[in-house]
Amino acid sequence: MFPRMPQATSLIRVPIRAKHFTDIDFATLVMERATQTILFLILFAHSGAAQNATETGGDEFPVGVILDLGTLVGKIAQTSIQMALEDFYAVHENYSTKLVLHIRDSNSNNVQAASAALDLMDSHNVQVIIGPQKSSQVSFVSDLGNKTKVPVISFTATSPSLFSGSLPYFVRATLNDSAQVNSIASLIKAYGWRQVVPIYEDTDYGRGIIPHLIDALQEIDARVPYRSVIPLSAASEQITQELYKLMTMQTRVFLVHMSSALASALFTKAKEVGMMNKGFVWVVTNGITNIIDSLNPSVVEAMNGALGIKFYAPKSEELDNFTTRWNRRFQIDNPNDPPLKLSIFGLWGYDTIWAVAQAVEKVGFNNSTSFQKPAVPRTSASLDILETSPYGPELLKTILQNKFRGLSGYFDLSERQLQVSTFQIINVVGKEWREIGFWTAENGISRQLNYGKSVTRYSGPVTDLNSVIWPGKSTEIPRGWEIPVSGNKLQVGVHRSMYTQFMTNEKNPITGAIKASGFSIDVFEEAVKRLPYALPYEYVAFDDTNDTGRAGYNDFVYQVYLQKYDIAIGDITISFNRTSYVDFTLPYTESGVAMVVPLRNSNNRNALVFLQPLSRDLWFKSIILFIYTGVVVWLLEFLGNKTNVRRLTVGKPGIMIFFSLFGDTDGVERFLSRTVLIVWVFCFLLLGSSYTANLTTMMTIQQFNSNVTDIHVLRKSGEYVGYRNGSYVGNLLKTLGFSKSKIKSYNSTDELKIALSMGSKNGGIAAYVHEVPYIKLFLAENSQAYTMVGPFYRTAGFGFALPKGSPLLGDISKAILDIVEGDTIIQIGKKWMGGYQDKHNNERLPSIPDQLTTDRFQVPFMFTAAVSTSSLLIAVITYLYEKKKERMTNMQGNQNGDGVEGNDKTQDGNERGRVQGHDQLEAGRDQNDQQQEETGSAVIYRNEKTLSSRVVHISSSARY
Structure with missing residues (x-):
């Protein structure tokens, strides 16, 4: 059964069990308790609301709090959680449960943080532990929480290594450090930097972000050439030595991820050694920027020009009112400390207390319920003496399900940590900072928050951000790298090419310097001249006296990967396998593999050259079109009842086609037939002119091929x-x-x-x-x-x-592109x-003209066939219509024959006489035609006279 605690339990409790301090002598223990007693007396006067909460009655719920009270974050968090307790029960006066805080100071020591957790569980039977503050402290405390089923909630431990399945009772009420790496990568990409050197402290907090950071940088094709690790206890001389080492490197983009105390020392020294001047780039993570307002003004001034990633808390009237009250309360709680400003860690601490208090009330609590005690003697030194909380599992589940709008924004711990929200990108200017943009997972980088716009997470050019004042008060975007003043010249690898026109080299016997010449050398030297900065270099010969083949080229390129050369130049083919370990500039020559073949004189003396201008397919289709057109014309004339066409039999197709196309003008009389012939002649002329031109070229021009x-x-x-x-x-x-x-x-x-x-x-x-x-x-x-x-x-x-x-x-590739596009190459x-x-x-050599194919005459051929077919269809339809009309006329004549039979006989006789006369006239004409061919014009005249007399006789007979 939990005993009722006195009012002082909401403050710092002094450990009283000696078994937790076996390594501390009596004098040290007395001094430690004296210090804690003094702090207890200072805080006692300002514990009003928390004390009143316990006086109002209700079941007291013990909650342990472990902070580093000597740090900025610890001091800010202590004031925030105490105000949270007061505000919560001021709003919820009717709640039956009351949180009682037991605050412990870990003094930034991992062992003491674990000792404080043991004391809170053993002495006060706490059901929830808030903290500890550092990631390295959380690891052991969370193991204790797993064993006792006591939820451990930290709003300051951000190391990614803490969030795993092995810590089921650990809840991170803050952002994982890995949540900000995408925003950092997006910022790096926006400014076009290719290399970044991280500077981090040698702790779990510092090391935890590095794997995630490298993965994010690889996605944007940026790399980490060096990692600068600084111990947490590093002296000023050690920091200065590391900074001088960084100055000898090319990279000028540095990412700082460390605690505020070590970061303050780092930037102070960086300013002293000249690394906060023009050309340098400094980016700090949110561990520093979140409390930048509370840093010493001299430190902030040393950070001038730095960029930072800062968690963005939405502005609200409640937040403004709380900030005002917090400032007054902090001065009361810490009268001897300089004023500090509220940070996001204070807001997360405030919202964490509210989340725990709401969960406790929902679960319910009874002071009569005790921890489940193990069957182990109390004198045992084993951890098995720790009791198991009966409320832990249900309380953890309720905390994870509780979601609300807090002072820090939307507070959701459903994934056992806060979810990625919005980051502010800031620029340190003077003794303050200013906002230059935002980053969200949905929108990437933007100058303002644009909710609803969906883009890739790394999107956003520099134009989407406000202007930046860089180190050295420069407004020009740094390149991100420099040739170190104290460094060596650029080592340029050269070799002897298989083709000396591309590159060769020789060594000066006196100075030992390498002199190179050739096409590739001229391109490289011209590219260096076009760079916007001076690039000192020297040639280094590749020792490959026995092998100038392609295998030697592979070894030559591999020297760049081994860092023996800063760049390798020459006739190096850009290949896929080489790109796995080096990068290539844009090509400066044409690409591809081709063949060299001998030329020959090909004057064409082929006897069948007249067939070559047209392809076989075109010859065949032309003949088919010729025959088809002839058949169509004959059918058109036949259907038009032309007598001379009717006499041509089907057994004489050659005569039929020739007559249709090449007969006299009386041979083609119908309009449709003439239309078909006009279209066909146009197509024939087009084909004939092309044939003539191609044949002329083949027979007259001498070709080399x-x-x-x-x-x-x-x-x-x-x-x-x-x-x-x-x-x-x-x-x-x-x-x-x-x-x-x-x-x-x-x-x-x-x-x-x-x-x-x-x-x-x-x-x-x-x-x-x-x-x-x-x-x-x-x-x-x-x-x-x-x-x-x-x-x-x-x-x-x-x-x-x-x-x-x-x-x-990038710079050399741009210079090569400028060379290739101009007259220089x-x-x-x-x-x-x-x-x-x-x-x-x-001076292109003449070549054999291509044969004419059907594709080139497809349109005229199709048009000719379409006209012929359409004309034939029209003629057939007309012929069938006339035949039908004639049959209808004959049928009407037969129906009228019965009434006028006598008259019809007379008329029939006359009609028969006229028909017989007409037939005899036609027969006479035919006979006359035959005699004309045999005897000439005299015979024709005699026959016509005889025929005329017969016609007169027949006509007279018909009248009678």
Whole structure:
């Protein structure tokens, strides 16, 4: 059963059980108790509301509080939790439970924090422990809480290592340090910095954030080249020595994550050694910025120009009123201390008390209920003597379910820690700080809070932030790196290329200095001239006297990864496997792998050259269209009842088509037939003119070409191909499917020329395969006899290799891009490659014209076929309609025949006479035509006269 505690239990309790202090002698114990007694008397006069809470009756609920009362955070938190207790029961006077606080000072000592927790559990049977303050103290205290089922709630311990399944009774009423790493990475990316050096204290708190920070920086392609770890007890000389070490490095972006006391010493020394001047960048985590208002003004002034990540507490009228009351109360509680300002840790402490008080009231509490005591003698020194709380599990569950709007914002511990909210990005200016923007998980970086806008977490350019006053009162954004004044020159690795035009080097026998020359050297030196700053450098020769092949190039690039070179330059191919351990600049040459093939004179003497202008498909479709058009015209004339067309039988299709298309003007009479012929003639003229032009080119122009046009054709035909010995092209050819026996390597240009002239069938090669830049060197001297085919395989080109995350990468790449886009690269090319590039582009050799294909005549062919088909359909429909109309007329005539039979006989006789006369006239004309062909015009005249007399006779007979 919990005994009723006196009023003083809400303050600091002095441990009375000697078994917890076996390592402390009597004199030390007396001094310690005297100090605590004095502090107890000071605080006793200001414990009004907490004491009144116990006097008003109700079940007292013991709560332990462990803080470092000698620190800024400890002092701020103590005042806040006492005011929280007063405010809560002032609002909830009718509650049946009353919290009673038992405050202990750990004196920033892990052992004493654990001792205080044991005393609170053993002596006061506390049901909840608030604290301790440091992450290193929480670890052991939380183990005690797990054993006794007493919830341990800390609103100051932020180390990510504390939140795990092994501490089920630990609740973090603050943000995990890892919650701010994304905001830090977003800030780094916004300003374009590529390297960051973290400076942190050698504690659980300092080390806990580093793995999460490195992961976040890797996502934005930034790296950590060095970690500066400073012991918590480091002297001024040790801090100064570490700062001088940092000054010798290139990186100028530093991230500070440590306690306020060590950070104050660090920035004071940084200002003394000149590291708070122009060009440096300092970013501090929220562990410092959250209490920046309470730091010594001289420390804040030393931090001028630094950026910080600060937890953002929404402004409200309640917060303003509480801040005013808190300032007065703090002066009363700490009359001998300088004024401090309320921080977010004080607000979290305030909201934590409210969360616990609400949970206790909901669970209910009875003073008569005791801890479950283990069956272990009280004299045992084992931890098994600790009693188990009967309220712990239910109380923990209620605390985690309790959500409300507190002074710090939305207070939600459902995940056993506060969730990520909003961070303020601040800039220290003078003795104060000013806001330059915000960061949220939903919106990324922004100048103002824009709720509802969804972007990626690392988004946000510099323009989305307010202007910053950087160290040294500079308004220019620092590059984030510098060449150290006391450091060595930039070590530039060079080698002897297989092609001396690209790069070669020699050593001065007197000075020992390396002198390099070549195309790559000129590009590098021109890029350095265009940098916005001076970059001192010296060449370092790669010792590769026995191997100048591609394997040597791999070893050469690997020296950059081993940090022997700051940059490696030359004809280095940018490849995927190399990018795993170095970074490359933008390429400064063309990319790709191509073939060199010999040219040949191909004057065309083929007897069937007249068939070559048109493709086989076009020939076939043209003939089909010709026949189809002829058939359509004949059918149109046939359906139009043209007599001479009717006489042409189906067994004579050649005569039929010729007559339809090439007969006299009387042969094509219908309008539809003429329309079809006009469209077809237009298509025929278009095809004929194209055919004539192509045939003329083939027969008159001398062409230079090659039989080789595709690397895959060479592979299928089993031709031999060659490459330069030592090049990776040999492996590429195997990858493309070439047999090893069909690949030949050569060591010199003369060998290649001989092999190409011999040809694949005579022991040589059909093509020389190499990278485009090297091929251009070859063609610069042999462009009249050879040509380039391709490229058929793409590569990234040549570039310079730098260490991963090198700050020089962006600037040198920009300079190379400026060179490549201008006239400079052309001038350098003319110097070392004889200007072949311009010659190759401007003097293109004539080539065989392509055959005409159906694709080029698809539209006129389709139009001609459409017109022909449409005309035929119209003619068929018209013919069928006329036949139907004729049948209807005949049927009406038969129905009227019965009434006028006599008259019809007479009329029929006359009609028969006229028809017979007409038939005889037609027969006479036919006979006349035959006689005209045999005897000439005289016979024709005689027949016509005879025919006329017969017609007169027939007509007379018809009248009678």
